[in-house]
Amino acid sequence: MEVDFWEEVAITGEGDKWYPPTPASNSKIWRYRSLDRYLSILDGESLWFARADEVGDQYEGSLPELTFRRWVSKLAKLRIDYQSVFRYLQLMSHLNCWHENTSESFAMWDIYLENNCGVAIVSTPSRVKNALQINEGEYLTGKVNYIDYTEGDFNIDSTVTPFFHKRESFQHEREYRILYRQGEDAYDDDGMKTEDFGENIPEGIPVSIDIGTLIEEVVISPGGDDEFREEVVDETRARGFEFPINHSKLTGTPLF
Template identity: 35%
Template sequence: MYIENPNIKLSDTDSTIVWKYLDLSKFLDMLLSEKLFMSRSDKFEDQYEGTFSEPTFEEIKKIAENNPKFLDYYKSHREKVVISSWHANEYESFAMWQIFTKNNEGLAIQSTIGRVKEALQPENHFEQFIGEVNYIDYKKDFIPFDDTFFPFLFKRKSFQYEKEIRIISDVSQNNVIIDNGLKINVDINSLIEKIYIHPKSENWYKKLVIELVEKLGFDFTIEKSDLESEILI
């Protein structure tokens, strides 16, 4: 269930369009299970995920001199935070297709922040928060640590192109042991507004996606990628 946290910045409105780019197997798993996968924060490719900038780390080390458990907590906490990443953009992103799909196959889910909030189900055993990622210089900028979610809402400036919105949960109090991540209940029809098929995919693949969605009983609008438009001379 979505909970608003006053400490977590989300300047975008509920009408802001967000995207998730993924391969067909992950998409089908989402439809069949009606669950959204959230990755354990320390399993992301970015090794800085959930860590602090240098100025913040120096401040934390001072505190930890008299309280060693303080630093240990932040180190282990990464294993208890799970994240689902979304890309905020009014339009499709060529870069996101390149990064998150392979072999000219894949899909993009188009949603909005409001739809994502609505889709998160109350029967989930822990709370979900939504926040935007701040992109900073990890050598110079300070990351606040008065909220335990803050380390997971900052990334290096090199990742600015991601324009990331995150669904984020802390399972520390739920006695949950997670491996690579976990799945949470979602209302699929609320979550998904449209589906876009990879712009370079072949016709057989497009037909396969359409048939699979229909056979599973969903009636999402399935769009041809804007990047696939024919050149007009």
């Protein structure tokens, strides 16, 4: 199968009639990282966008049962193989994920830190959009919807919809997501071919970003002591960045 499909799968345009819900532009979003991964963001001045099939959830980009049946029927009328279309969308969609919350989360620290020491990068949706150094038409941001995939359903008029829905068991993530799709020129000149499309797309893409604009604050993990904070401060300042670096607010001593 060979299809020139690019207008159908664009991030924006007539083919996409659905957009994810968006939080307030000044809402707090958090990205929990080990020290090494935090420093790699600073050194590369980029965010890592993982290909959708590499983020660790086998349902990523898939459809609820009701939606699936309707979509298969729609594509069958167009004589399009739904498995190839699904694979195209999954391979060309790259994701960068944040946790939206008014405050830091014990659960997120536990999930994303291999030991007690790490940091949380604090930003806002407005900062993310101003900091990203890619074509505005190649990415989309918004909140993930969590639904029951056995009984739930959603609009199929958009190719981005599957990537802003997840199963209810992931609700604790409160995910704010950036979906990035490179333009046609990033792949080959002959359009998309089932037999070799996957070979042309890396498992992840570093996307350039203005670090000073992106980061509002860095928070030290609850298990990070003064020595660890000093290390984070020294490494950050040595790279020329001056944003605030503060201790976690989860480490206080009760009054009783």
